[in-house]
Amino acid sequence: MAGSINIPAYSDALVVLATAGVVVPLVQRLGISPILGYLVAGAILGPLGLGSFISEMPALYWVTVVDAKNVAGIADLGVVFLLFLIGLEMSVERLTTMRRLVLGLGGFQVAVSTIVIAAILSRTGLSTPSAFLIGASLALSSTAIVLEVLSKANRMTSATGRASFAVLLAQDLAVIPLLIFVSILSTEGEQPIWLKVVMALGQAAVALGVIVLTGRTLMRPLFRLVAGTRSSELFIATTLFVIVATGVVAAVAGVSMALGAFVAGLLLAGTEYRKAIEATIEPFKGLLLGIFFFTVGMGIDVRELARQPLLLVGAIAGLILLKAAIVIALARLYRVPWAAAVETGLLLGPGGEFAFVAIGLATATAVIAQPVASFTLAVTSLTMMTIPLMPMLAHRLAPAPVADDPANGEELAALPDPRSGHAIVVGYGRVGQVVCDLLDGHGIPYTATDFDAATVTDERRRGKPVYFGNATDRQFLLACGLMGASGLVITIHSRAEIDAIVTAVRALRPDILIVSRARDAEHARHLYGVGVTDAVPETIEASLQLSEAVLVGLGVPTGPVIASIHEKRDVFRAELQTAARNAGQSGSRAIRKSVKPERR
Numbered sequence: 001m002a003g004s005i006n007i008p009a010y011s012d013a014l015v016v017l018a019t020a021g022v023v024v025p026l027v028q029r030l031g032i033s034p035i036l037g038y039l040v041a042g043a044i045l046g047p048l049g050l051g052s053f054i055s056e057m058p059a060l061y062w063v064t065v066v067d068a069k070n071v072a073g074i075a076d077l078g079v080v081f082l083l084f085l086i087g088l089e090m091s092v093e094r095l096t097t098m099r100r101l102v103l104g105l106g107g108f109q110v111a112v113s114t115i116v117i118a119a120i121l122s123r124t125g126l127s128t129p130s131a132f133l134i135g136a137s138l139a140l141s142s143t144a145i146v147l148e149v150l151s152k153a154n155r156m157t158s159a160t161g162r163a164s165f166a167v168l169l170a171q172d173l174a175v176i177p178l179l180i181f182v183s184i185l186s187t188e189g190e191q192p193i194w195l196k197v198v199m200a201l202g203q204a205a206v207a208l209g210v211i212v213l214t215g216r217t218l219m220r221p222l223f224r225l226v227a228g229t230r231s232s233e234l235f236i237a238t239t240l241f242v243i244v245a246t247g248v249v250a251a252v253a254g255v256s257m258a259l260g261a262f263v264a265g266l267l268l269a270g271t272e273y274r275k276a277i278e279a280t281i282e283p284f285k286g287l288l289l290g291i292f293f294f295t296v297g298m299g300i301d302v303r304e305l306a307r308q309p310l311l312l313v314g315a316i317a318g319l320i321l322l323k324a325a326i327v328i329a330l331a332r333l334y335r336v337p338w339a340a341a342v343e344t345g346l347l348l349g350p351g352g353e354f355a356f357v358a359i360g361l362a363t364a365t366a367v368i369a370q371p372v373a374s375f376t377l378a379v380t381s382l383t384m385m386t387i388p389l390m391p392m393l394a395h396r397l398a399p400a401p402v403a404d405d406p407a408n409g410e411e412l413a414a415l416p417d418p419r420s421g422h423a424i425v426v427g428y429g430r431v432g433q434v435v436c437d438l439l440d441g442h443g444i445p446y447t448a449t450d451f452d453a454a455t456v457t458d459e460r461r462r463g464k465p466v467y468f469g470n471a472t473d474r475q476f477l478l479a480c481g482l483m484g485a486s487g488l489v490i491t492i493h494s495r496a497e498i499d500a501i502v503t504a505v506r507a508l509r510p511d512i513l514i515v516s517r518a519r520d521a522e523h524a525r526h527l528y529g530v531g532v533t534d535a536v537p538e539t540i541e542a543s544l545q546l547s548e549a550v551l552v553g554l555g556v557p558t559g560p561v562i563a564s565i566h567e568k569r570d571v572f573r574a575e576l577q578t579a580a581r582n583a584g585q586s587g588s589r590a591i592r593k594s595v596k597p598e599r600r
Helices: 006-028 034-045 058-060 069-089 092-097 098-124 126-137 141-152 159-185 193-228 232-252 257-268 275-299 311-333 339-349 352-362 370-384 387-397 431-442 453-461 472-478 495-508 521-530 538-555 558-593
Strands: 423-426 446-452 466-468 487-490 511-520 532-536
Touching: 006 034, 006 069, 006 193, 006 275, 006 511, 034 141, 034 275, 034 370, 058 311, 069 232, 069 257, 069 275, 098 126, 098 159, 126 159, 126 311, 126 352, 126 370, 141 159, 141 339, 141 387, 159 257, 159 339, 159 352, 193 257, 232 257, 232 275, 275 311, 275 370, 275 495, 311 339, 311 370, 352 370, 352 532, 370 511, 423 431, 446 453, 466 487, 487 495, 495 511, 495 521, 511 521, 521 532, 521 538, 532 538, 532 558, 538 558
Parallel strands: 423 446, 423 487, 446 466, 487 511, 511 532
Antiparallel strands: none
8 A cells, every 4th residue: 555655745745734734823923924934935845945955865855845746736726716716806896996096007007017027128138928928927916915914904995905905906807818828928839929819819718708608607506506505515515616617617728727717706706605605715725825835935946046146136126116116106196195105016016926827837838948937936936025024114215194094093993892782783874874873862882883994984083883894704793792782783785795794693693683774675585585684675665665655645644654554564574584485495495306496
């Protein structure tokens, strides 16, 4: 049995797992980003680090990676998962809301940075396609590290956070044409470049068309069927199947697996299963991305530091300063405050993880020479290591008072006071404010939450118990005193978010009263099915209020009118609850009989 085991593959896997289980927790205790921990560990323990001394010190065999190919396959899945999650976060609503910064600031940053860097590289003797590919790769920044730095500082809603997120979103979108461009350059044959472009775009269009058509037809019914079984194992398996299957379809068509997974995430972003899918793949994503960054670190040749130290240092400083200058100039054009523009520029100045993906693919297909790729990746990785230091540098170069950016104020950092017997109101818009005023008028304590930084800041300055946070997050719900609350009121209008909140709350408090706003009768029926105690459909309530006004206006006494309105409301409620129960029973029978689920 022992002779049939691939010992080198298992020993390499053990090194990576040991890094995830031992090294990364240690560097986190020191306040260092785990991503940087993976990068450094990969550089030290990889074949170009201590692994290059195995012949002199055989004992290093068990603590270093002998062959990068032994973990490359798992690392590729990390990129696939990352693109899937990016697609899952890119809802049409979010892109529409941020279109000015995403398409304007972010789009110009990618275009200008690519052109300027490519123009500089072309003067070093590189071919135009290679210079453009490297320029486009270096124009991208590290989504993973920048968002981690901003999230830890609770600054995602600040001017810096909003501008950085918009640019990173545009860069993530730019990855798709970049990967297609790499596949075009790697195509063998003597065809002219325009023919390669047409063929590659045609293949990509066919693959994406198949994924979109299949996804729109089958994905929602598939997840509805699996969710009806209430089996977490089946839900995980289905999620992994969708990610890998769409990636394989794209790969068979000649485009990258990551592109297929991105489109799958985009299709699922508008469904009610988005939050559940995010929670399902979060553990896998963390580990797979860690392995990806470990393999990225293995590609860093530490000997580059000794070969051309001055050129390497100059390239690192030049890349950061050049990209930062471009971002700062564009950010000011889009009226981003000076201090936020400087900080955004410095955060986005270093390179990003997608440079390793694009340049790695180009190197594997001989589009870029190995020495050039090695030097470029060394520059990219070393600049990424500087990202956690950039906020401190920005604050020294361009200090700004807190008042210049309301989203940086202490109002957003405030945590709810410990209490019990209170109501939690999710959403402090027009509907939420009316609910809170009535609760206050009847002497019922409440804790309100909202995800709009300006609203929370203004209301807290007025003395209202409104707190900034995401009500789909389990820890935030606990901080709001969910375990001791007497009821929860949901006043927001996003169907997906309401579903996610109800699911999270019911997992913690199956017994709590949940009253939710609903758009119409169908939405209310759906909410009864997912677990709300009472749903209030806007269309039905409007008709009841209209009826009350008409009856009173026609001279019917107010008492009987109010009684009849309440009676009619109870009839509607009973009908919706019965329909929800019948739909649930029908779904259960459909699952047992393995027939097609009822169409919604």
